[in-house]
Structures are given as structure tokens and as C-alpha cells.
Amino acid sequence: MGKGSSSAPAAPDPYETASAEAQVNRLDTYSPAGSGTRYGYTDANGNFVQGVAPEGYQSAVTTVESPWETAIREILQPTSVSLVSQVSDIVNNLPEAATAQDTSALAQQIYDTGYARMAPQFEQENNRLLSNLQARGIPVGAEAFTDAYNTQQQGVNDALQNLTLGATQAASTEQSRLFALDSAERQSAISELMAAMTGSYNPPSNVASGQAASVDYSGLVNQQYQSDLNQYYADQQSRNSTLGTLGSLGGALLTAGKSTRTAKDVGPEVDLDAAAATIMQMPVHLWSYRPESAPEGFGTENHLGPMAEDFRDLTGLGDGTHIAFIDHLGVLTAGLKAALMRIALLEREISGAEVN
Secondary structure, three states: OOOOOOOOOOOOOHHHHHHHHHHHHOOOOOOOOOOEEEEEEEOOOOOEEEOOOOOOOOEEEEEEOOHHHHHHHHHHOOOOOOOHHHHHHHHHOOOOOOOOOOOHHHHHHHHHHHHHHHHHHHHHHHHHHHHHHHHOOOOOOOHHHHHHHHHHHHHHHHHHHHHHHHHHHHHHHHHHHHHHHHHHHHHHHHHHHHHHHHOOOOOOOOOOOOOOOOOOHHHHHHHHHHHHHHHHHHHHHHHHHHHHHHHHHHHHHHOOOOOOHHHOOOOOOOOHHHHHHHHHHOOOEEEEOOOOOOOOOOOOOEEEEOOHHHHHHHHOOOOOOOOOHHHHHHHHHHHHHHHHHHHHHHHHHHHHHHHO
């Protein structure tokens, strides 16, 4: 909701909210072969349509069978042809049982690859050490030379030991992955064989799970609506408070004394044209209080209006330091009356010209 809006935020549409939540929490599923579960609705002819159900339509769900699953099902149904050839084909193409392979060659390959990347660094560090020792005047065979060289070689040995361990672990992990793939392939083939021999088949599911944590979309929408509504009420309260403050201030200034004739010494009416001319001549400035001169409750924000000195010089009212609110209002009233009278006169002249 925009700041200062004069109307309360509209409540969420129940149907749109319910449709959005249903769509968010309905997970279509797909297998690599194209099978799975689809969500949608039934149209007027009873046909399934995937997507969001329009208002007034019934939601629906359907299961899609892949071509491979369709072929297997049709072959294995009671009305299908003999299963003998099917069993024979499966047996002939049955994968070998998974066996654990020797990982030493793979580990050596991983080690060689890692060492090829690290060898240049070892050589650079060795050259750097020799240059440093020579620059310091430490000859080969000296105790300091031997200590420094042994320390560097220990670091190289540690790095190579870690490389060896890592290569062994990586080879073992790869071997475990390949073993699992071979086992799964053979198990799938055995399941197919058993199904063919019994005349039924229930292939292992390779469809992604449709189970997921639900999203409270309606709650989120309602939470946002309540937040917007609370902000609207806060803006309204702030606006009413400001208007009430201004109204109280103006009322206090206008009712500071009695406004009846019996309470005043009333002089002649002012010259309205002179009042209008005074307003025309009155300089109007954009100004702000200096920090040391600001009245209580005012800051250094900008204001708009005449200066007390100009107001006194042009109207003869005030002390040149303050502008009385009632005097300012009176001058503006007189000027406004003069303007309205001139407008009325112009309207009469225009109307007379149009009649003639």
C-alpha cells in the first residue's frame, strides 16, 4: 500500500488465494522416460487438462505411463503372447554379478595426476631455499643448511603422503560407486525376469517423489494483508492527529478573545482595494527558524510566509517582531473579498456584452 493512501487495502480474493496455494503445493512428477503424476482439472467434456483449474471446474490428477512401461504392461497382460521368448531374451542379456575391482591402478593414476601438478611447486621451493642459503653464505653440508633442507623435505614428504592417502580414498569411493551401479543394473534385470516368469511386472520407480513440505500460501497472503491494513490504520491515525493539532491551534488563535461586536470597538470597513494591493506588495519568503530562535515545538524545517517587519510596514499592524494570526487572516480575508468582487464585476460585464 502506498504511503498516504486514502482507502484501505483490498482483502485478498478467496478463490485466487486458494487456487494459488493449491497450485504451489501440487507437485507434478516426471521420470526420465516421461512417466509420472500430473495435476490439473477436468473440462466440460470430461477430458483431463493439466494446469490451474478455472473457477467452477473440478480439480483432478492423472498418472502418465511411459512408452516403455506401456510396452511392458501390454506384453505381460494375460491376453499377451507367450512369455517364453521374453524370459529367454532377459536371461541372455542378464548383466554379470557386480564384483569389487582392484583399485590400485586407479589410485596410481590419481596420484600421478596430483604429483604432476605439485612437482613444479616442489622444485620452485627447493630452488628458492638453495638461493636463500647461498645468499646468506651457508655452504652445503653445514648444520644450518642440513636443518633447513630437512625441514623442507619433511614438508614435501607430508604433502606426498596426503596425496597418496587422498588418491587411495578417491579410488575406493569410485569403486564403490561403480559397484553400486552394477548391482542396481543386475537387480533391475532380475526383477524383470521374475516378473516375466510370474506373468506380472512391477518395475522399480524412477519417478521423483511428489512429497515436499507444503507452503502456507494463504497464511502468507493474510499476513501481508494484515500488515498493509495495520500500516493503513497507522497512516490514518497519524493524519488525523496532524489535522487535529492544526485545527486546535487555529481554533485557539481564533477564539483567544470574543468575536462579537459588543466586545469590540468596531471601526470603519477597510479599503478592499488597498488590502488587495497590500497583499500584492507583501514579500513572501521561504524561511526556517535559526536554532537559537525556534519556538518550542518547532525545528529548523522550512516554512512559507511574510516577515513581521514587512507586514507591519505595509499594514501598520504588529510590532515588527510578531505577526498576529488574526491580523494575517483579516488581511487575507479583505484581499480575497476584493478579488471575488472583481471577479463578479467581470462576470457581469461579460454577461452584458454577450446580451448586447
